[in-house]
Amino acid sequence: MxxxxxxxxxxxxxxxxxxxxxxxxxxxxxxxxxxxxxxxSFANGGQLSASHTEVWNSMETLKKAFSWMRTKEAPLLFNPRFSWHKYSWLAEFMYQIRHHRVNSVACTRLAIEARRHLFAMATAEGIDFDLEQRGILHLYHDRVSFEQASHATQLLKEGGLERSPVTNEEIHQLEPSLRGRYFGGFYTPSDSTGDIHKxxxxxxxxxxxxxxxxxxxxxxxxxxxxxxxxxxxxxxxxxxxxxxxxxxxxxxxxxxxxxxxxxxxxxxxxxxxNVYPVKGYSVTVDLSDADSVANAPWVSLLDEQAKIVTSRLGENRLRVAGTAEFSGENWDIRADRIRPLVQWVRDNLQVETEKVTPWAGLRPMTPSxxxxxxxxxxxxxxxxxxxxxxxxxxxxxxxxxxxxxxxxxxxx
Ligand SMILES: Cc1cc2nc3c(=O)[nH]c(=O)nc-3n(C[C@H](O)[C@H](O)[C@H](O)COP(=O)(O)OP(=O)(O)OC[C@H]3O[C@@H](n4cnc5c(N)ncnc54)[C@H](O)[C@@H]3O)c2cc1C
Known part of the structure; x- marks a missing residue:
């Protein structure tokens, strides 16, 4: 053999x-x-998200990245200290901007194909991983970002994925636990979430x-x-x-x-x-009281402004993840990167944050x-x-x- x-x-x-x-x-x-x-693969954002497959290689991402570099608790943290790997990776990332459309469509197709394999494995082996098939809701706070997302919707459609625009009222009907007001959103019912570690x-x-x-x-x-x-x-x-x-x-x-x-x-x-380690953080919120259990979202969320995702992992856990940090192969869990995740929960949900478990992981990212x-x-x-x-x-x-x-x- x-x-x-x-x-x-x-x-x-x-x-x-x-x-x-x-x-x-x-x-x-x-x-x-x-x-x-x-x-x-320990405590990531939990999203099985074909709706998140537009690649980041675009001039809009670069513009946002530059503006975030001046903001302390921004979703992106770039350590400017010179490293050949980091800067050559970034140069290749920029080169890939010309392939933005083709790569986004290819990634969407791959994500749709992957669902079939993953669910078949889980069913054949009887794996319980807190799967929730309630879709993913992307939230936008202003017209400009909502309209940019409409362009992404076209790319996703080319890759075979349907998602629908939703109003602020529809957002609250889909996920009543949300407290904010939004310009609009996009909802992808075919996406799902689950615990990668389980x-x-x-x-x-x-x-x-x-x-x-x-x-x-x-x-x-x-x-x-x-x-x-x-x-x-x-x-x-x-x-x-x-x-x-x-x-x-x-x-x-x-x-x-x-x-x-x-x-x-x-x-x-x-x-x-050429994989570069792009660090991200998560917190797992322990929903230990009845009000928090009732008030935590079941539909998975992506707040496009904060670049934060949420996934409900069974009755008693809410995973909240985000941030991209370019500082090499470094696994440190920084308090100043965890704080915005906890604050996001406090600002957007009526959920106790008495017990949260922080985590950091390194995304193995290619330039494309x-x-x-x-x-x-x-x-x-x-x-x-x-x-x-x-x-x-x-x-x-x-x-x-x-x-x-x-x-x-x-x-x-
Ligand atoms: C904050 C955060 C949120 C995320 N959210 C999502 C999400 O919502 N949806 C999604 O699809 N993805 C998400 N991701 C990305 C996803 O988690 C990763 O892409 C995935 O876990 C990578 O899996 P992997 O098997 O490639 O790497 P790993 O899980 O890191 O596995 C690699 C393994 O290789 C081993 N290894 C490496 N070198 C050696 C060696 N020399 N000898 C022996 N063993 C070695 C390591 O010990 C490790 O166990 C997120 C990532 C982060 C950081």
């Missing part, structure tokens, strides 16, 4: 492992954490039942390719003295699904995978904002990575795509 190693046990690695084992491959997943889904862990258990080997606490150090296979070497990261001696695995192929770690692994393999599903330069090397702000939304489809690449090259 052909043996494939998957590096990374986040949402992209675990969906890839599932898709490969279903296709008849022997699969081993390696991850530097003790459990699956401990990095960016899903990934549930799918990882299903993979294990099907024979996938999970090698955790394994910090991958080298990947060597040769004519008859691939050797993956790792150090065990769980020892009290730091990294323990090297162990290795011989297999027939490798798929890199390592989130923000993918760039380093790709360099080692002679490939260039599209994931990389590709063969490497060397035989037997594949990538499924760079899902940026949409890994939860897109991973079902990209797992199937990378599996068919492997299948085309190697027998299962």
């Amino acid at each position: 052909t043996h494939v190693a998957v590096i990374g046990a986040g949402i992209t690695g675990v969906t890839t492992a599932y898709s490969l084992v279903q296709a008849g491959f022997e699969v081993s997943v390696l991850d530097r954490h003790r459990y699956p889904a401990m990095e960016t 899903f990934t862990r549930g799918l990882a258990r299903a993979c294990a039942r099907k024979g996938v080997a999970f090698i955790q606490d394994a910090v991958v150090q080298y990947i060597k390719t040769h004519s008859s296979g691939v050797e993956v070497q790792w150090k065990n990261g769980c020892g009290k003295d730091g990294l323990q001696p090297i162990a290795s695995l011989h297999c027939d192929a490798v798929v890199v699904c390592a989130g923000v770690g993918s760039r380093h692994l790709a360099n080692m393999l002679g490939d260039r995978i 904002m599209l994931p990389v599903v590709a063969r490497g330069k060397r035989p037997r090397v594949y990538y499924n990575t760079g899902h940026g702000h949409l890994g939860w939304t897109l991973s079902g489809a990209t797992a199937a795509m990378v599996t068919s690449l492997v299948h085309n090259d190697l027998p299962s």
Whole structure:
């Protein structure tokens, strides 16, 4: 049987492992954490959002970004300190502005396709992940941003997604818990939400039942390719003295699904995978009293001005996420970035914020904002990575795509 190693046990690695084992491959997943889904797939915004697939590469985004640089609690934080990776990534991001339409449409198609795969996995394996299929409501505070969003609606339509404009009154009918007044909104009933961590862990258990080997606490150090296979070497990261001696695995192929770690692994393999870590934050609000349970929204929201999203995760949790921070591979949870998320809840909802759990994660972002599903330069090397702000939304489809690449090259 052909043996494939998957590096990374986040949402992209675990969906890839599932898709490969279903296709008849022997699969081993390696991850530097003790459990699956401990990095960016831990506490994200929760949205399965085909309606959020317009890529950010546009002059409007750049103009907003410059104005936000002067505002302390703005949704974007850019650390201007020079780093070659950051500035060259930004140059490529700007170059991609010319592909804005094509990339947005492609991303929408991918997101729609991904729903089918993700829901099929959840149904087949009986995974409870607090799925809510009540749609996503985008909120606009002024005419200009609402009209710009009408242009995005056309792109989404080209990609096959329908969404409807809604008035302030209709917004409040759709989601009575909202307290604000809005210029208007767009509602996408086919979008949904769920807990990425619960899903990934549930799918990882299903993979294990099907024979996938999970090698955790394994910090991958080298990947060597040769004519008859691939050797993956790792150090065990769980020892009290730091990294323990090297162990290795011989297999027939490798798929890199390592989130923000993918760039380093790709360099080692002679490939260039340009993912930049774009930090984001979330708070999970504990809805512990009856009024908060009753007053928290069930329809998922995206406040376009604050760039904040919300997802109801079952009866007792509300996830609120946002912000984009360009400051390299840095996992620190900054109080001044968490504060606007909590304040947004206080300003917009009648929900207690006595108990909130803060979190930060690094979006593995490519300059085009599209994931990389590709063969490497060397035989037997594949990538499924760079899902940026949409890994939860897109991973079902990209797992199937990378599996068919492997299948085309190697027998299962
Ligand atoms: C605040 C925030 C909100 C978000 N909201 C949404 C949303 O609402 N909807 C949506 O679709 N997406 C959202 N995203 C994006 C989504 O969470 C990510 O795209 C997705 O989780 C990335 O998954 P991944 O598997 O690529 O990376 P990860 O989940 O980070 O997994 C990569 C794994 O690779 C492992 N790894 C890396 N290097 C090595 C190595 N050398 N050796 C061993 N293991 C290694 C890591 O330990 C990690 O477990 C959000 C992201 C953030 C930060």
